[in-house]
Amino acid sequence: MYQLIDGKRISQEIKDELKEKVAKQGLKRCLAVIKVGNDPASGVYVNNKKKACEYVGIQSLSYELAEETTEEELLKLIEELNTKEDVNGILVQLPLPSHIDEDKVLLAIDPTKDVDGFHPVSVGNLSIGRPGYVSCTPAGVIQLLKRSGIEIAGKECVVIGRSNIVGKPMSMLLLRENATVTICHSRTRDLKEVTKRADILVVAIGKPRFVDETFVKEGAVVIDVGIHRNENGKLCGDVDFDKVAPHTSAITPVPGGVGPMTIAMLMHNCVEGI
Ligand code: NAP
Numbered sequence: 001m002y003q004l005i006d007g008k009r010i011s012q013e014i015k016d017e018l019k020e021k022v023a024k025q026g027l028k029r030c031l032a033v034i035k036v037g038n039d040p041a042s043g044v045y046v047n048n049k050k051k052a053c054e055y056v057g058i059q060s061l062s063y064e065l066a067e068e069t070t071e072e073e074l075l076k077l078i079e080e081l082n083t084k085e086d087v088n089g090i091l092v093q094l095p096l097p098s099h100i101d102e103d104k105v106l107l108a109i110d111p112t113k114d115v116d117g118f119h120p121v122s123v124g125n126l127s128i129g130r131p132g133y134v135s136c137t138p139a140g141v142i143q144l145l146k147r148s149g150i151e152i153a154g155k156e157c158v159v160i161g162r163s164n165i166v167g168k169p170m171s172m173l174l175l176r177e178n179a180t181v182t183i184c185h186s187r188t189r190d191l192k193e194v195t196k197r198a199d200i201l202v203v204a205i206g207k208p209r210f211v212d213e214t215f216v217k218e219g220a221v222v223i224d225v226g227i228h229r230n231e232n233g234k235l236c237g238d239v240d241f242d243k244v245a246p247h248t249s250a251i252t253p254v255p256g257g258v259g260p261m262t263i264a265m266l267m268h269n270c271v272e273g274i
Contacts, residue, residue, distance in 0.1 A: 002248045003249065029089070030061060030086050031060050033093065034074070034091065034092045036074060046064075049091070088270065089269065090110070090113045092106070112274065117135040123164070136262045136263075140261025141223050142173050150221055152174060157200045160204060192215050203225060204226065222244055227255075
């Protein structure tokens with residue numbers, strides 16, 4: 001029987017620990033959240049972030065800018081927030097409208113306030129083992145493994161996906177935890193041959209139910225980062241859960257696995273700083 005890794009419970013546990021710390025130590029934290037345009041999914045994410053801040057005891061400042069906002073106006077706002085001493089975290093909700101250069105915007109955020117961990121300085125610090133903010137979703141995966149009693153050191157870990165926000169930082173974090181790490185991508189030859197070596201397989205490929213039991217070694221741990229809505233409006237991941245779960249020793253469900261961890265780790269970054 002496999003272990004179901006419960007991201008809902010673990011994310012709640014993390015938020016409760018942070019809430020207690022903020023209250024006990026009287027910490028003053030403030031997160032500025034910037035949203036540009038009317039993307040409905042972004043609206044939901046931003047609201048969830050505001051709610052989580054309220055729960056933990058972090059002040060949140062909300063900047064909901066019109067679709068027509070220029071790149072220059074957005075950069076000016078970030079510059080102002082960079083210099084505001086009482087703001088310790090700045091988050092720009094992605095995606096941005098197409099007339100704004102995302103890279104330029106992420107680069108404008110002061111790395112000491114980069115709670116999303118997307119700034120090249122944060123990424124560089126992660127790669128060379130210096131303190132810095134770590135991207136929330138991969139940081140959440142590490143917490144899921146640790147808090148479920150799954151040893152990482154010495155394990156063969158395979159990550160499918162090399163995106164800047166999930167695959168690459170995920171691999172660096174597993175390496176930091178002393179795993180042996182292989183990264184796969186769309187040009188990987190014989191993907192299954194590689195994934196079947198994994199003691200821990202992290203899937204961030206962005207394709208609904210792509211991974212079935214033929215990709216997985218018997219008894220492996222499988223972490224599914226993917227989120228999709230299927231034809232019936234139900235959420236599913238990059239892994240075909242029903243086919244894969246019986247062959248694993250532990251697996252994350254979708255929903256209720258990696259998903260809730262992202263906001264919990266954002267709250268962690270806001271409270272703990274670098
Ligand atoms: P992405 O930027 O689209 O990256 C997908 C990666 O998968 C790429 O590196 C791509 O390779 C690789 N890939 C695509 N097809 C492949 C194939 N046939 N074989 C091997 N590799 C293949 O996606 P992402 O932003 O990393 O997100 C991945 C998934 O996680 C999505 O479902 C997303 O919705 C989800 N997600 C969830 C959370 C959360 O839970 N909070 C956060 C972020 C993302 P190339 O580089 O060669 O193109």
